[in-house]
Amino acid sequence: MELSLTALALMGLLLAAWTVGAAVMMVRASKRVERHDAIKKSMRRMSQMLDEAPAVPLLVRADGKIEAPERLARWLGLEKMPQYLSELDGGDGSGLSAQQLDELSAAVRKTQKTAAPFRMAITPPGSNKALALRGTLSDPQISPGGAALVWVFDFSESEHELAGLREEAARAKGDFAALVGLIEAAPMPMWFRGGDGRLRLVNKAYVAAVGAQGADEVVSRQVELIEPVDGLTPAQIAQQAARQEMAVERIVPATIDGKRHSFRVSDLPLGTEGVAGYAVDIEDLEAQKRAFNAFRKAQRAMLDQLSIGVAQFDEEQKLVFANQPFLRQFALSPDAVREGLAFDRFLSTARENKRTPEVRDFPTWRREHVDWFSLSESFEEHWPLPGGVHLRTVAQPMPDGGLVLIAEDRTEQLALSATRDTLLRTRTATLDSLFEALAVFAPDGSLQLWNRSFAGTWGLAEDQLDSHPSADRLLELVAPNLARPAKAKAIGEIIRAATLDRKEKGGRIELADGRTLEFAGVPLPDGNGLLTVLDITDSQKAENALRERNIALEEADAVKARFLANMSYEFRTPLTSIGGFAELIQSGAAGPVSEQMAEYTSAILESVARLTEQVENVLDLSQSEAGLLPLSKERFELLPFVTEVVRSREGPIVEGNLSLDLRGNSGGLVEADKRQLGRVIGNLVDNAIAATPAGGKILVDIGKTREGARIVVSDNGRGMSDDELSRALDGLRRSPDGSLERRQGLGLPLARQLVEAHGGTLSLLSEPGAGTTATILIP
The missing domain is CATH 1.20.5 (Single alpha-helices involved in coiled-coils or other helix-helix interfaces)
Structure with a gap:
């Protein structure tokens, strides 16, 4: 394509x-x-900076959710950060405590609502950190919706440092307070001067010493405690110490509460701050020093009065003191002390004066005695001197290196010791010749000394005492020879009382062979006890015979008293009949009575009356001696009763050309038998009439004493001697041929018996040519 x-x-x-x-x-x-x-x-970098930052952010949203680094979890002791603020309480001791979490939650809510910042400091229980929290409202750019941003600061190290500083500050404050308190409580005056020498601070002792009202008054008036010395005031001396930066100490006098005191004053420079000073009252030390000097002088004067020679050599072995006996004993002159005679020279001088023992090598002997200065304890020697003198010499080393030499002439004591030995031998011979058995026991009960007859008296062999047995062992040996062996304990108690209790006790014990021993324990001055034993078998037999004869005589006397009582009753019946018939004849009942017959009947009646009175006296006396005299007591006034008894004797008083003085107070009430008490008083008056020549005076005085009533009958007749008075109380008189016979009538003996039967006493006081006084006391 x-x-x-x-x-x-x-x-x-x-x-x-x-x-x-x-x-x-x-x-x-x-x-x-x-x-x-x-x-x-x-x-x-920001995370590292946050990890190393001293603060950690904590974002708390409006719904309670939190955002924070894990570092905060470690600070709070949590394993990890929770999602909500309420979960910061770990529940197992970690995180925040419930109280801390409540405070933080409240502060966060307040910040979220009001945008008010807050600060707080916490120490989580699960952590050892000190945390500071600063909370503010978060920026909306960081977290919108009203979140709170909390910055958490770790100031643990700062807190520890602050705690340490606080502790040091508290310790320093406490030390300063203690120091101030110590200065305030110090018994010695203390003060502080500024650089200008003016007083700024003084303690309570200073205020009290100057007699001010308070420290402010002392500072404002600049009251000085110490007097000026050599024209310098205490402030000037303190300034000199500050300039020389040297502490100055001196002894100055001061007058406190009207008394002179000696103070040792110290001024201590404190750099540029000033000068501190304090004064120590050394008056007691000065007084002690004076007392010590006086004591030393008195002690040396006292040593001169002793018969023991005392000499003191100093650490250089020179003579510093010798009392007069020491100088005489060693033939030293007083110049020896003033010249500080050396110890070795002293020994040589003493040898020249023949006051040291005869020794072959004197230099060696002298060196040995010079070594006495290095002894650690006293050493004693006996020096036999020429001429028979014997010295006891004691060398006492002194802490300062000196030596105290004490010489005591023991010649007389040795002679007394020889005399004592002779006396001991004489004592032993004397004890052996005594008839009594003697033994001396020591305080521990051991037998110390005995005579020859001691062992034989107890039936013991001589060799049984040679071992000086104890008292317990001796009692074991003696017990089989006693009639009652258990009585041996009584002997031990006597020995113990004499040795330990220092008391004298005695006792009597029978032996199995029929002998009776009397023993006694006597404490001796030397702390021992003497046991004396005497065989009283013969005297005991004689005592028993006398006791039996006394019992027989008492029985015979009782038979005689009963016989006299019966005979008195038998005499009374015919006498009554004779008197009755005589009265009938005299009355004319039997027919006309002539003048001669009336005279005869009057004589019969007078004789019957006299014989009846004697019979009654014998009866009363016999009954009184037998304790059978009946008394019919009644209470009556004493003065009228005595007056009546005295007036019944008016005829004989007038016939004897006597004067009678009856005086005294009422005498009070007495409880007695009128008939018997009247017989006593009448008998005493009759005796006074018979013993007082014509123109004499009889006194009857009635009084009252603390013991009871008192009746005194006295005359100024011929009186009696002590022998005649004793015989009169016994009812005896001396016949013309000089023999003793029972006197007519039982007046005084019966009177004494009658008074004693009333619980009273009859006392007679007579003096030849001065008269007789009879005193009756009736309770």
């Missing part, structure tokens, strides 16, 4: 056009590929 040129031309043009179009298309495609590659590179 043939084609025309036109067709060929058209085809050529068409091919050319297609070729051109294809070329254009290829060029355009090439440009698109290049642009796409550029976009892809830009996207990768």
Whole structure:
């Protein structure tokens, strides 16, 4: 098929056009590929920039869908980013907490509705990162429809740094507060001055020391604690310390609360800031220093009064102190202390004065004693000196390298020790010669000393005591020899009381062989206990015999009292009959009575009355001695009763040309037997009438004491000696031939018995030529 040129031309043009179009298309495609590659590179670059950026975007759409890079998922501790905001709570401890998610959701909704930005900071529970969220309304070109764009910043490192800074700041603040508190609480005054020397800060101790109301007052008034020294004020001295950049310390006085104190003041430059200062009260130290010096002086004065020689050498082995006994013992002059006599020279001088032991090699002996300065503990030696003198020498090394030398003269003590040994031997011989058995026990109960008769008294062999047995072992040996072995415990208690309780106790025990031993424990001054044992078998038998005889005598006396009581009753019946018949005859019932017959009947009645009174006295006395005296007590006024008894003796008083003085208060009420008490008072008045010569005076005084009523009957008659008074109370008198006989009547013995039956006492006081006083006390 043939084609025309036109067709060929058209085809050529068409091919050319297609070729051109294809070329254009290829060029355009090439440009698109290049642009796409550029976009892809830009996207990768942007993605890398986002990955390395400190913030990650979070797009929250209106429907709750979210868009964010996976980097945010790693920050939140999630495996991958969820599709919705509500799914940021992982539920397994990852993501946001429920509270954080609620706060974020509320903030996002508010931004979507009002376009108001928000900020918040969170720390996801599943992550250790600190995240800051800044939310704004998204640009419609990014996401139309009211989406919220939240930028999430990771400021973990900044937060850690801030936390560290906060912690350091808090620590520094606490340290500063503690330092300020320490300065405020310091017991010593402290202050701070500026570069101009003016006070800027003071603590409470400073305020209290200057007596100000507060620190502000001290600073405003510039109240100084320290007084000027050498014309320089404390501020000027502080400025000098600042200029020299050197701490200045000095001791200056100050007056606090009206008392002078010594302070050690220090000024410490603090560079260009100023000068700090503090003052330490050293008054106690100064007082202690003065007290120490006084004590040292008193101690050295006291050492001069001792009988023991004491000397002190310093670390250079020179003599710095020696008391008077030391100087006398070694024949040293007082210049030895002032000159600082060397120790080796001291030994040489002592040897020259014959105050060291005799030795063959003195230089070697001296070198050995110079080595005392290097000892670590005290060392003791005994120096026998010429002439029989014996010195006990003690070397005591001192912490400063010096040495204290003590020399004691033991000559007299050794002589006393020899004398003591002699006395001990004498004591042993004396104890062995005693009749008593003796033993000495130590505080631990061991037997220390005994005499020869001790073992035999307890029925023991001598060799059983040679081992010095204990008290328990000794009791085991003694127990079989006792009548009752269990009584051995009583001996142990006596020993224990003497040694441990330091009490004296005694006891009595019977042996199996019939002997009776009396023992006692006596504490000794040296802490030991003495056990004394005495065989009282013979005296015990004699005591038993005397006791039996006493019982027999008491029974015989009781029989006598009963006999007298019965006989008194038997006498009373015929006497009553005789008196009755005499009264009938005297009354004329038996016929006319002549004058002579009336005289006879009066004599009979008087004798009957006297005999009846004696019988009643014997009866009352016998009943009183037997404890059977009946009393009919009643309460009555004492003064009227005594007045009546005294007036009944008016006749004999007038006949004897005597005067009677009755005085006293009422005496109060007494409870007594009127009849028996009247007999006592009447008997005493009768005795006073009989013992008082014509023209004499009798006194009856009634009073009241704390114990009861008191009745005193006294006279100024001839009186009695102590022997006569004792016999009168016993109812005896001395006959003209000098023998003792029962006196007529039983007045005083019966009176004493009657008063004692009332629970009272009767006491007599008499002096020859001065009279007699009888005192009755009735409770």
